[in-house]
Amino acid sequence: QAFFKPIQNSASPSSTKRHTKVSVIGVGNVGMAIAQTILTQDLADELALIDAKADKLRGEMLDLQHAAAFLPRTKIVASVDYAVTVGSDLCIVTAGARQNPGESRLNLLQRNVALFSHIIPPLAKYSPDSILLIVSNPVDVLTYVSWKMSGFPSNRVIGSGTNLDSSRFRFLIADHLDVNAQDVQAYIVGEHGDSSVALWSSISIGGVPVLSFLEKQQIAYEKDTLENIHKAVVESAYEVISLKGYTSWAIGYSVANLARSLLRDQRKIHPVSVLAKGFYGINGGDVFLSLPTQLGRGGVLGVTNIHLTDEEMERLRESAKTILEVQSQLGI
Numbered sequence: 001q002a003f004f005k006p007i008q009n010s011a012s013p014s015s016t017k018r019h020t021k022v023s024v025i026g027v028g029n030v031g032m033a034i035a036q037t038i039l040t041q042d043l044a045d046e047l048a049l050i051d052a053k054a055d056k057l058r059g060e061m062l063d064l065q066h067a068a069a070f071l072p073r074t075k076i077v078a079s080v081d082y083a084v085t086v087g088s089d090l091c092i093v094t095a096g097a098r099q100n101p102g103e104s105r106l107n108l109l110q111r112n113v114a115l116f117s118h119i120i121p122p123l124a125k126y127s128p129d130s131i132l133l134i135v136s137n138p139v140d141v142l143t144y145v146s147w148k149m150s151g152f153p154s155n156r157v158i159g160s161g162t163n164l165d166s167s168r169f170r171f172l173i174a175d176h177l178d179v180n181a182q183d184v185q186a187y188i189v190g191e192h193g194d195s196s197v198a199l200w201s202s203i204s205i206g207g208v209p210v211l212s213f214l215e216k217q218q219i220a221y222e223k224d225t226l227e228n229i230h231k232a233v234v235e236s237a238y239e240v241i242s243l244k245g246y247t248s249w250a251i252g253y254s255v256a257n258l259a260r261s262l263l264r265d266q267r268k269i270h271p272v273s274v275l276a277k278g279f280y281g282i283n284g285g286d287v288f289l290s291l292p293t294q295l296g297r298g299g300v301l302g303v304t305n306i307h308l309t310d311e312e313m314e315r316l317r318e319s320a321k322t323i324l325e326v327q328s329q330l331g332i
């Protein structure tokens with residue numbers, strides 16, 4: 001006895017809506033924050049989870065599946081075998097070793113490059129037309145490594161880069177000016193983390209350039225205000241780590257926002273890590289740095305040609321040089 005009484009001609013029409021599949025590699029703090037945001041925002045029809053720890057992986061899959069009654073219907077699969085990622089539209093990589101106390105960034109990088117040599121090639125094999133979105137740190141170099149290891153065209157290899165830095169920057173500016181962070185447009189570019197570059201000229205509130213906004217609102221513009229807010233972006237990352245030991249929610253929402261632009265072909269502009277060679281006089285070699293980039297279903301659709309001051313240009317080139325020196329030691 002069928003559970004439902006068939007209704008005439010109710011067979012679902014041959015749906016032209018494509019099946020959207022997202023794979024998240026690494027189900028730690030960051031990977032699970034991204035996964036749950038993708039589910040709550042209904043960004044995928046299928047979510048595949050990968051990790052090296054089989055028990056943790058199955059536990060996270062079951063725990064998410066048990067929320068099905070409260071979420072849009074999404075098929076959730078998980079395995080240590082990369083075959084489960086087959087046919088993904090987007091592969092988000094958060095897997096990686098954590099920096100040990102006192103460990104140099106270079107040593108952490110070398111450990112993560114070794115891990116990536118077992119992660120990227122199977123992803124590329126099972127989903128040759130997918131977009132790779134790299135979150136693992138050091139994100140700019142690991143995005144370059146993923147580009148080399150995958151053999152994908154550079155428009156389909158993106159790093160989360162300074163997307164999180166910029167979202168913290170927007171929050172802090174909004175908090176300082178008592179406005180909504182969604183009305184604050186502000187870009188941090190270049191290298192993710194301690195050496196990022198804040199583009200003061202890019203800041204606008206509701207379309208009003210920040211300096212004239214301050215004048216109009218008669219808010220005193222202390223010379224160091226914006227510089228102090230940029231410093232606070234870096235300090236807040238260290239503060240969160242010191243208080244809770246990791247970061248998850250801001251990176252989760254910021255990466256899901258990138259996933260939305262990519263999967264829904266939003267053609268939105270985000271500060272993400274892209275192959276920066278040829279832009280702003282960066283010509284010393286293949287280097288990934290964050291620039292304001294238009295994102296859509298094809299990945300990187302274009303890089304905006306924003307005005308940079310000489311100082312901003314110089315700092316970008318310095319970052320490129322540092323990263324190229326590190327990359328030259330990888331032998332990739």
Ligand SMILES: NC(=O)c1ccc[n+]([C@@H]2O[C@H](COP(=O)([O-])OP(=O)(O)OC[C@H]3O[C@@H](n4cnc5c(N)ncnc54)[C@H](O)[C@@H]3O)[C@@H](O)[C@H]2O)c1
Binds near residue numbers: 025031115119
């Ligand atoms: N780009 C950014 O803005 C940003 C922000 C926060 C964190 N991060 C980075 O994200 C990464 C993850 O952070 P986290 O807090 O989730 O760490 P975590 O240790 O909680 O999770 C990492 C996961 O990767 C898994 N893993 C390790 N090796 C693997 C392999 N070979 N294959 C598959 N899975 C593997 C581990 O089992 C673990 O579950 C770190 O590199 C961190 O620095 C980046």
Ligand SMILES: O=C1N[C@](c2ccsc2)(c2cccc(Nc3ccc(F)cc3)n2)CC(O)=C1Sc1ccccc1Cl
Binds near residue numbers: 099137164234
């Ligand atoms: O919010 C974070 N948390 C992390 C983190 C998460 C789990 S363990 C450490 C963080 C927090 C603080 C410092 C730091 N340094 C770092 C270490 C190794 C790298 F390869 C890159 C960065 N990393 C990872 C990370 O990249 C961020 S954003 C971030 C970091 C430093 C400065 C500014 C920003 Cl916007």
